[in-house]
Amino acid sequence: LAKTTQPISMDSYEGQEVNITCSHNNIATNDYITWYQQFPSQGPRFIIQGYKTKVTNEVASLFIPADRKSSTLSLPRVSLSDTAVYYCLVVNQTGANNLFFGTGTRLTVIP
Amino acid sequence: DAGVTQSPTHLIKTRGQQVTLRCSPKSGHDTVSWYQQALGQGPQFIFQYYEEEERQRGNFPDRFSGHQFPNYSSELNVNALLLGDSALYLCASSFQNRDRMNTEAFFGQGTRLTVV
Secondary structure, three states, rough: OOEEOOOEEEEEOOOOEEEEEEEEEOOOOOEEEEEEOOOOOOOEEEEEOOOOOEOOOOOOOOEEEEOOOOOEEEEHHHHHHHOOEEEEEEEOOOOOOOOOOOEEEEEEEEE | OOOOOEEEEEEEOOOOEEEEEEOOOOOOOEEEEEEEEEEOOOOEEEEEOOOOEEEEEOOOOOEEEEEEEEOOOEEEEEEEOHHHHOOEEEEEEEOOOOOOOOOOOOOOEEEEEOOO
């Protein structure tokens, strides 16, 4: 499984855009880049997934360069409720697709 | 549409005992995976069930076993509990189509197991 590297923690003020970068140098051709959000004592929640270029949904955007060795999760105008741990994963979407979680990025949004 | 449901939400067991945790997948999902999350760590993959069989297993001892029923629900059993088994146990479900492509995994709220 491709491993990922992301910052351990980040702080941001309310209303700012937050970008969390993840590196995945050993990503395989069949792997997708997937981000999850987790609040304390809750299960992770799927945020966004992409294969290449840019993906946007109502919650976030995901930017993936052509070499796919890194990706950036962008959260527009964060609020206090966005304080959580964000996990970047590379996932083979075929067959047995167990998820390998690292320690994630703990985002703290400051008033 | 109920999401992934797990029971119980909290559990306290004594070292050496056995425990069974239960999971009902999201409606329409056929694949169930179990994860263990220690405090301050990311979830660690235990095993995955598909078509009532264990399809893949993480680096966990045989004390951890599971089962998937015809209705796709699943159980996680842990025997001879150790203090180190105290953790949040998460169940995740997904669906695999005919091309063996999986949807994203949906997680339950977890079962907090405390071993004393």
